[in-house]
Amino acid sequence: MSRLIPPVEHKQNTRVGAPEWREAAQAKMRKARRLTNRCGQEAVTMWQPKDSVWDPHVARHLRRAAYIQPWRFQVEMIKGGSTLEKPPPGEGVTLWRSKMKPPAWHARLPLPLERDARAQQTAELVHAHARGARLTAARLDHAQQQINGQVRLLLRQREATDHRLSEVRKGLLINQQSVKLRGYRPKSEKVPDKADSMLTWEKEELKNMKRKMEKDMEKSEAMLKTLASCRNTLAFCGKERLQAVDLMNKPLDKVLKLAGRHSWVNLSRAQTPSTLGQKTPPPDPLGTYPPECATALYEAKRLLMESKDTLQEMAKNEEDIREQQQQIRDHVCASLAQKMRETTELKEKMNMTLGLMRGTIHRCTKFNQEMYITRGLIKGPLSKNHLETREKLDRPLVRVYQRHVGTQLSEAARLAQGTDKLQRHISHVEKNLEELLATQEKLNCSLHCKKTGHDVDYNVVRLRLRQQHPHVYYQQAQALVNDWDPPTPPPRK
Structure with missing residues (x-):
């Protein structure tokens, strides 16, 4: 059996070379060794993500185990004493066989397919911008449709209010005719009575109704002008947004459906406790949702709510005035009929x-x-010849x-x-x-x-x-x- 022969210990005095010469050579070797380790480590590190660098404070033989430990599955306890293994959260490919999930690899050096990757990223960025612009245009278009519907409802209500206003004005003319016709009664019949008081009361009430409905007409006219201005602003903003999606052939209502929302002003449908669709992004001057579009949509939402209240108020006033006018007519006719019965x-x-x-x-x-x-x-x-003896x-x-x-x-x-x-x-x-x-x-x-x-x-x-x-x-x-x-x-x- 061979045995190792211990090296011969050379005594200091047996070295021929000078100590300075030996120290200079060893310094050069140490410097070359450090440079070799640094360059090798840097060459490997450039192909690894930043979080993959091993911790220098951990022992060298424990670095690999500490680095791989977060990749392994996590064991959780369930009620009943059983266990459940789940992969760690985050991005990456889950290796179920080895029960590991390494993180996603992000190299810090350009790969051979860097040009294609950057072109693909640019295309994805352009497509995302186009999709965002198309979604914003769909929001603006849908808001414009709702504004148009509100304008149609307001115009229809204005027609009903104008018809009722013409009826009130006609009632004033009828009152004037009635007073004028009753003025041709004989003088003895012109004693002021309750019928005259009812006609005077009818005139005052009709004047109040006329002023109220004229205010409603003025208010609705101002609201129509504001809605028309908002509609023009929405159309202009939508036209600007659509300049980026001319080559993308897809209906705007389908875009809203895919986004999970049917109304971006929350008026055409009832509010749900939890919104499942996409949330409205914050305004970005350089993004797909600029501040002018956000302002236009907010103004449309405010005007829709205000016009809805105006419509309800106008409809209620029109119905109340119709009933009140009918009651006044019945009272006046009843008083005249009572006066006719008393005259009879x-x-x-x-x-x-x-x-x-x-x-x-x-x-x-x-x-x-x-x-x-x-x-x-x-x-x-008259004559004496007609006198009788007894007379x-x-x-x-x-x-x-x-x-x-x-x-x-x-x-x-x-x-x-x-x-x-x-x-x-x-x-x-x-x-x-x-x-x-x-x-x-x-x-x-x-x-x-x-x-x-x-x-x-x-x-x-x-x-x-x-x-x-x-x-x-x-x-x-x-x-x-x-x-x-x-x-x-x-x-x-």
Whole structure:
């Protein structure tokens, strides 16, 4: 068995070379060794990622185990005592057979396919920018569509509000017609009543409605101008964004669908508790979502919410005014109908009073005529030839009786007194007849006035019902007010 022969120990004094010469050679060798180790390590390190450099504070024989330890699977305890192995998180290829997951390799030197890799990265960057620009354009286009829909709804509501405003204005014209027509009643029927108060109240209420609806029309007009300006801004921004996606053939609504969102202003659908789609990116002046697009979308969202409130308010006001106007019409027509019923009742009572008065006048006239006949009989005949014997005061019996003192007969005095009393009674009856006839004339005049007032109120109600028909437009009612002038009835004596 061979044995190692220990090297011969040369004593210091047996060396021939000088110590300086030996130290200089050893220094050169140490320097060459350090340079060799450094260059070899740097040559290997340049092909390794930064995190793959071994820790210098770990022992050399333990560096590999410490470097590979994070790659191994992690063991987790599960309820029940069993275990579960999971790969470590992060990027990289999972090696299930060896139960390891090395991190992704990132070299620090350009590889032979560096040009192709950089071209592919550039293409991916361009495609990502185009996709982002297309998604922003889809957002702008969808917001523009929602603005257009809101504009259409606002225009439709403006048409309904304008129609209701024309109905209110037509109601004012009808009120003016009613007041003008009721002005042709007789003077005795022009006593202010509740119907006049109702017409005045209707006029004030209609004026308030008119002012309210005119404010709604002005507000909606301003909102339409703002929406049109926002729509133009969205169209301009969308056109600018679409300049980068002319070569990408894909519908914009499909882009929104792929992004997981159907509305970027959150108004056309109900809010969900958890949003599954992509979140809106922060504005970037150099990116695909510049601040002007963000401002346009925010303005569109604000205007949509504001216009939605405006639409609801306008619809509510239009419905309330329609119901209020109908109630006012019913109240006015009911008051006029009540006035007509009261006038009819008074007419019937006047007719009964006139009938009773007519009978009384006939009886008084007949009685007066009989009194005239009686007075004629009391006065006696107009000629002496018609005197009878019993009517003469110089007949024998009367002459004999008048010879005695104090025996004056009262025949002539009584006849004179009776004639005078009868004449006074006839005068009184004639005076009563004159009063009856005058009162009858007044009642006839009042009855005629009542009939005229009833006819006027009836014509007012009929005019209101005819003019309130939906087929009668504001221009027709206005022409009727301007051209219609009923003749004034002649004054009665």
